[in-house]
Amino acid sequence: DTGVSQDPRHKITKRGQNVTFRCDPISEHNRLYWYRQTLGQGPEFLTYFQNEAQLEKSRLLSDRFSAERPKGSFSTLEIQRTEQGDSAMYLCASSLVLVTSGSYEQYFGPGTRLTVT
Amino acid sequence: AQKVTQAQTEISVVEKEDVTLDCVYETRDTTYYLFWYKQPPSGELVFLIRRNSFDEQNEISGRYSWNFQKSTSSFNFTITASQVVDSAVYFCALSEARKLIFGAGTRLAVHP
Numbered sequence: 127d128t129g130v131s132q133d134p135r136h137k138i139t140k141r142g143q144n145v146t147f148r149c150d151p152i153s154e155h156n157r158l159y160w161y162r163q164t165l166g167q168g169p170e171f172l173t174y175f176q177n178e179a180q181l182e183k184s185r186l187l188s189d190r191f192s193a194e195r196p197k198g199s200f201s202t203l204e205i206q207r208t209e210q211g212d213s214a215m216y217l218c219a220s221s222l223v224l225v226t227s228g229s230y231e232q233y234f235g236p237g238t239r240l241t242v243t
Numbered sequence: 244a245q246k247v248t249q250a251q252t253e254i255s256v257v258e259k260e261d262v263t264l265d266c267v268y269e270t271r272d273t274t275y276y277l278f279w280y281k282q283p284p285s286g287e288l289v290f291l292i293r294r295n296s297f298d299e300q301n302e303i304s305g306r307y308s309w310n311f312q313k314s315t316s317s318f319n320f321t322i323t324a325s326q327v328v329d330s331a332v333y334f335c336a337l338s339e340a341r342k343l344i345f346g347a348g349t350r351l352a353v354h355p
Contacts, residue, residue, distance in 0.1 A: 159342065159343075161343075166347070166348075167347055167348070168247075168334050168336070168345030168346055168347050168348050169288070169334075169343070169345050170345070171342035171343065171344070174341060174342060181341075182341060182342065184342075215286070217288065219288075230276050230293065230338055231278065231290050231293045232290070232343060233290060234280075234287060234288035234289075234290075235287070236285075236286060236287045237286055237287070
């Protein structure tokens with residue numbers, strides 16, 4: 127059983143460039159989440175998908191951010207026109223949510239560390 | 244609004260000491276879940292435990308134990324006989340079945 131994987135693990139980009147991150151969830155999980163974590167803080171929710179549908183977006187997710195989960199499998203998070211304030215660890219998590227069991231623990235990937243110079 | 248407070252920013256102990264990490268939460272929901280995660284220096288968040296709001300029984304797993312008290316809105320985590328490998332940042336989190344709301348974390352340093 128493979129866990130959640132994220133690619134790339136590290137990304138350094140110049141301000142104004144676009145970046146895209148990929149997340150592959152645990153294969154049988156139907157929910158996929160994106161979080162952002164800055165130094166010394168806990169992760170902050172950005173958005174989540176139930177299968178391929180994006181069901182909730184945080185106010186943190188400005189218009190420069192877009193996420194997709196085509197076919198309900200992997201997901202991508204794109205940041206356009208990056209700013210220095212976007213520097214953070216971007217975490218992906220997945221979970222299996224069943225109507226009958228209500229299992230809600232989320233399993234996290236290793237994260238993508240973004241540095242905007 | 245939902246909120247999780249971990250008042251202890253950093254704790255330093257010597258190996259074999261017991262240590263308790265505090266977590267206080269706020270929610271208006273009657274049904275909710277509480278979690279603890281460990282983030283070792285490698286950075287990956289590791290799930291430790293989930294507790295639902297209807298189950299106030301304390302839980303023990305090896306050297307780890309958790310004390311859930313609804314009356315004080317607390318969900319504290321105790322490590323007995325700490326080891327150097329326990330050094331990490333520990334996060335308490337609250338969920339209403341969708342997103343997780345995390346506390347700021349407690350950094351635990353266990354010295355030999």
